[in-house]
Amino acid sequence: MNPEILDLGVSAGPTASGASLPPLATRANSSRASGRRVSPSEARRIALNILYRAESRREQTAREEAARGIKWEDVE
Amino acid sequence: MIYEDLPRDAPIRQGDIFVGLPRVEVTLDTIVLYEEDGETVECRWRDIVQTGREVVALLPLRPATAIVATQDCDATRSDDITLCEIRAFRHVERKAEHTVSPKSWKNIITQHARINQKWFYLPPDAGVGFQEKMAVDFMVTLRVPRLDLEASRDLRRGRLNTAAYAHFRERIADFFRRFPYDEWYPLDDDELAAYMKEYPETKPYPWQLARHAAQGPGDARQ
Numbered sequence: 001m002n003p004e005i006l007d008l009g010v011s012a013g014p015t016a017s018g019a020s021l022p023p024l025a026t027r028a029n030s031s032r033a034s035g036r037r038v039s040p041s042e043a044r045r046i047a048l049n050i051l052y053r054a055e056s057r058r059e060q061t062a063r064e065e066a067a068r069g070i071k072w073e074d075v076e
Numbered sequence: 077m078i079y080e081d082l083p084r085d086a087p088i089r090q091g092d093i094f095v096g097l098p099r100v101e102v103t104l105d106t107i108v109l110y111e112e113d114g115e116t117v118e119c120r121w122r123d124i125v126q127t128g129r130e131v132v133a134l135l136p137l138r139p140a141t142a143i144v145a146t147q148d149c150d151a152t153r154s155d156d157i158t159l160c161e162i163r164a165f166r167h168v169e170r171k172a173e174h175t176v177s178p179k180s181w182k183n184i185i186t187q188h189a190r191i192n193q194k195w196f197y198l199p200p201d202a203g204v205g206f207q208e209k210m211a212v213d214f215m216v217t218l219r220v221p222r223l224d225l226e227a228s229r230d231l232r233r234g235r236l237n238t239a240a241y242a243h244f245r246e247r248i249a250d251f252f253r254r255f256p257y258d259e260w261y262p263l264d265d266d267e268l269a270a271y272m273k274e275y276p277e278t279k280p281y282p283w284q285l286a287r288h289a290a291q292g293p294g295d296a297r298q
Binding site: 032033034035036037038039040042043044046047048050051053054058059062063065066068069070071072073 | 101102103106108109111115116117118119120123124126127131134135136138167168169170171172173175180183184187188191216275
């Protein structure tokens with residue numbers, strides 16, 4: 001892969017709100033991302049949970065939205 | 077109904093309906109990486125950004141039905157096509173979850189559709205495979221490489237007809253043109269009190285607070 005593609009073109013620095021950002025690498029380096037080792041079966045379970053959680057969140061949001069505003073069943 | 081058949085080799089246009097496209101779910105909170113040494117590692121997106129490298133990850137996908145949102149010129153030439161997901165109407169608009177009577181449906185499809193700009197109603201049609209009332213959910217977009225989509229035109233089930241397409245084109249433009257504002261800003265005291273009864277989390281504007289202060293207790297802030 002052309003490493004230029006990974007050039008983010010941005011530098012780390014404070015956000016508009018003043019919060020600090022993690023340092024952004026502007027070139028690929030060889031370090032690994034820190035994280036927890038998981039088995040392939042657990043990896044699959046985690047990925048599926050991401051899907052189910054997202055669907056569940058969307059459903060909850062849709063219900064909250066539906067509770068607002070006009071009750072169309074009551075409209076003459 | 078409001079759809080038309082088209083030859084398989086017809087160019088992809090805004091309003092074309094596809095089935096079985098991959099919808100990817102990504103969260104910044106949890107990502108599972110396949111490392112070069114074969115290990116699988118759970119981490120957060122910010123951990124990956126800090127390394128500044130490309131990664132291979134395990135992401136969940138599911139097949140989705142979707143309608144082309146990209147306008148025609150871009151759909152002919154650009155690398156990517158954007159589509160909006162189509163799902164059962166009762167899932168997109170939960171107000172209609174238990175709607176049965178034609179009169180209620182008439183209200184939702186005509187009046188409600190004018191007010192709620194987040195979806196676009198699609199009636200059932202055996203030709204496109206819609207077994208129930210459906211809706212375009214403008215909030216959920218998919219991106220597919222144009223060449224891949226052109227090579228998968230057998231997944232295209234149809235296209236909106238002229239009347240429906242003209243409406244869809246304006247509605248999708250309206251959706252992205254929406255202006256976020258606090259709808260209670262011009263309400264007078266009594267109107268604001270009624271509004272806050274329904275939405276207690278409402279924060280009155282300074283001019284509304286000043287009016288209350290001048291009028292004394294019993295105002296809408298209570």
